[in-house]
Amino acid sequence: MSKAFVKESDEAEDLEVPEVAAVAGFKNYMTPAGYRALRDEFEHLVKVERPRLVEVIAWAAGNGDRSENGDYIYGKRRLREIDRRIRYLTKRLESAEVVDPAAREATDRVYFGATVTVYDVQTETEETWQIVGVDEANPSEGKISWISPLAKALLKREVGDEVRVPVPGGVRVLEIVDVQYRV
DSSP states (O other), rough: OGGGTTTHHHHHTTTTOEEEEEOTOEHHHHHHHHHHHHHHHHHIIIIIIIIHHHHHHHHHHHOOOOOTTTHHHHHHHHHHHHHHHHHHHHHHHHHHEEOGGGGSOOSSOOTTTTTEEEEEEETTTEEEEEEEEEGOGGGGGGGTTSSEEEEHHHOHHHHHOEEEEETTEEEEEEHHHHHHOOO
């Protein structure tokens, strides 16, 4: 079926949609591990996935009618997704400022890259969070972005400080128990 009969266009799918919005006015801080992970993903996409997909698209294009060729249509769509991700990763890697937490002098003060253990006064539980870059944040792994409300409340504080963090249910009161800088 011709695209003239369907409301589809290749142009609509080519629109750039940021996966993690670049935060205007903030630097792109990253830990060495976060930088390596992004670089590894970039290299995998460029050296493995994209060339393999280009081969499939070329094979599918050689099969004749492209308008009803699922391999060709899906391949082109996936290629656009990969190219969009490659462009995004390129921009993030170029703007990255790698900060190695292990290189920081031992201190009880919280800075980027710190692994902070806090005691929640209300629930009487301890939590450990590492303050990392926007692209490497993953709360389920205990990694929070340095621009998150919790990290902002912890930054520049030190062991023994009590921190009040606004949350949807009110205010959490946390006491900083330990600060470490490790890889």
